[in-house]
Amino acid sequence: MKGKATSFDIAHYAGVSQSTVSRALRNSPLVNEETRRRVYEVAKQLNYKVDKNASNLRAQQSSTLALLLFEDPTADESQINPFFLAMLGSITRACASEGYDLLISFQSTSADWQADYEDSHRADGIILLGYGDYVDYQAKFRSLLEQNTKFVCWGASVDNRPDLTVSCDNYGGGKLAADHLLKVNRKDCAFIGDASEHSPEFFARYQGFKDEFTRHGVTLSERKMANAISTEESGYHATRSLIANNIVFNSLFAASDLIAIGAIRALKEAGIKVPEDVHVVGFDNIAVASFTNPPLTTVQQDTTLAGQMLVFNLLKLIRGEKVENTLLPPKLIVRGSSI
Amino acid sequence: MKGKATSFDIAHYAGVSQSTVSRALRNSPLVNEETRRRVYEVAKQLNYKVDKNASNLRAQQSSTLALLLFEDPTADESQINPFFLAMLGSITRACASEGYDLLISFQSTSADWQADYEDSHRADGIILLGYGDYVDYQAKFRSLLEQNTKFVCWGASVDNRPDLTVSCDNYGGGKLAADHLLKVNRKDCAFIGDASEHSPEFFARYQGFKDEFTRHGVTLSERKMANAISTEESGYHATRSLIANNIVFNSLFAASDLIAIGAIRALKEAGIKVPEDVHVVGFDNIAVASFTNPPLTTVQQDTTLAGQMLVFNLLKLIRGEKVENTLLPPKLIVRGSSI
DNA sequence: TTGAGCAGTTAAAACGTTTTGACAACAAAA
DNA sequence: TTTTGTTGTCAAAACGTTTTAACTGCTCAA
Known part of the structure; x- marks a missing residue:
């Protein structure tokens, strides 16, 4: 032959x-x-x-999905948020079990990302993943919708959001964290993260957290908040600035584990003991969380289920079936940083 | 329209x-x-x-590479060795910069993995990544070569290995670790890992480590070795068994960071202090390594360069150019676990 | 005996490119 | 004037499938 x-x-x-x-x-x-x-x-x-090419050409589909991973701008270029890497694993598996291939692509800049995978028939649909500036993304979402591109986003399900989303119940997760800190009687709490419309996920976490405190008659002080994006560095600096301003607190809720890890570093450096002086709670339950010192209490997101739902919903969308936004239940993992 | x-x-x-x-x-x-x-x-x-399908069909190529990631059988299905995830990032970037798409696939069983990406024209070549049982893989490699499939492996460059490889200088890395422990005068060293032909990378690390000790007139005791695959669990159990057998040592070289992290847990549990009683050195420099308690001294592999070389070499192979096996220099990162 | 219905098969028409070979139009050389 | 190139452009032939429409032999009913 x-x-x-x-x-x-x-x-x-x-x-x-x-x-x-x-x-x-x-x-x-x-x-x-x-x-x-x-x-x-x-x-x-x-x-x-x-021959996949011939077959795809004739059948006018690709049996491939594309995953666009947005990276936080971080010091070390090659470090990707471990939470999303965990999602990557489950998405890959879900694709495989559905007979789809997965194409992956990291997108660094928030401004002009490429999503022409469907136009060029390289993928039947797109999964968007990453903590990015939601406000920046909106316009892009709309143009994707206009072009009738099939895509699903991981992220907060904001009201009137035009795109299809799968997300963790961030609000509920925030409540879980608050509940825990209230139970161990650490009511004087600081928050590190971005509680603006730019990161709706962090915002929802904060909102749930605050509401639960309020429900128990405790008001969180605006002064005890500091902005941070989801990196260790950012969490470190935000916490340092709180300390430098002589803000006092006996617990700290970080919008993500990476932030929490940075916060712990800053606290330790300032001679503040975790958990004795300050209890710390994070969000995500990334693999590192159980190895920190002390191990980090955190709100877990079920990445396996999340990946599956992203894929399943996208496939439904592609097949033209009716799909709803999906909300996944979070779970509190208590470790040494808060007992 | x-x-x-x-x-x-x-x-x-x-x-x-x-x-x-x-x-x-x-x-x-x-x-x-x-x-x-x-x-x-x-x-x-x-x-x-x-239209990529039409274009690929006509041009008889796919401008796509496939990445096959072999997972260690680990307790938690969805956890992938973070070292390989880091590589994934750099491979993706290298592909993108060369105008290639990347298809990824996790392979769980070592026996019957699929590598028909090239046969079916879904990819022009394949990158194989993962610590697997080398002996198991050999037969598969040969059949891939017979079918004239273009592929590159990450792993040890064993003599007479039939396939094209890119690897870290594991032997040299082992020497770096030894050198360090000799310098801080911790000559009574244990080794955790698999020093058999089944995992040539671990074997080379051990070999380099041992040779450097020998060169300084110190002989490592066979009794102070324990087998482990690259998971935290496995490192934990291996170390426990050493301790249970009353084996005494004042330093420990782990074949990978995950193993080292498990080892540290076992040591702590047994009331053995790190680094006071036992110095610990790992291998890989995964992201977690700097967050352990104490932070882990380790041998770093340059994942960025590694990913690039894998992609570049594979593309050369595809273009029919001459390619050599590539060896990448390791680097010692000294942290709290050994000072 | 004809006609309809069914099961299995086939020839041929897409699918949207890339690429070969031919052919204009025009300028420069003979 | 004819020849020889050069520069653009084009029509048509791949590439290897999937799928439509047509065509065999059949069997069974009228």
């Missing part, structure tokens, strides 16, 4: 027509069982594999 | 033939500058994107 075997070769050796080969291999009911057997036989012998 | 624009539509509006459109967009020198400008103009207006 010269090059790679084609369906015509199989047809020749099996003594049938090429169209029958195509049908046989795709288990069409139109073909006789005996014929199918023969075709399979020959195909195996010649190590024949259907 | 009804469906998606094709090159014929562009041709129509630009007043040229379809073949000219194709050439213009691919910047062929055969087309007049003025014509090209007009074609680009129209293409942009109609939001035209070249």
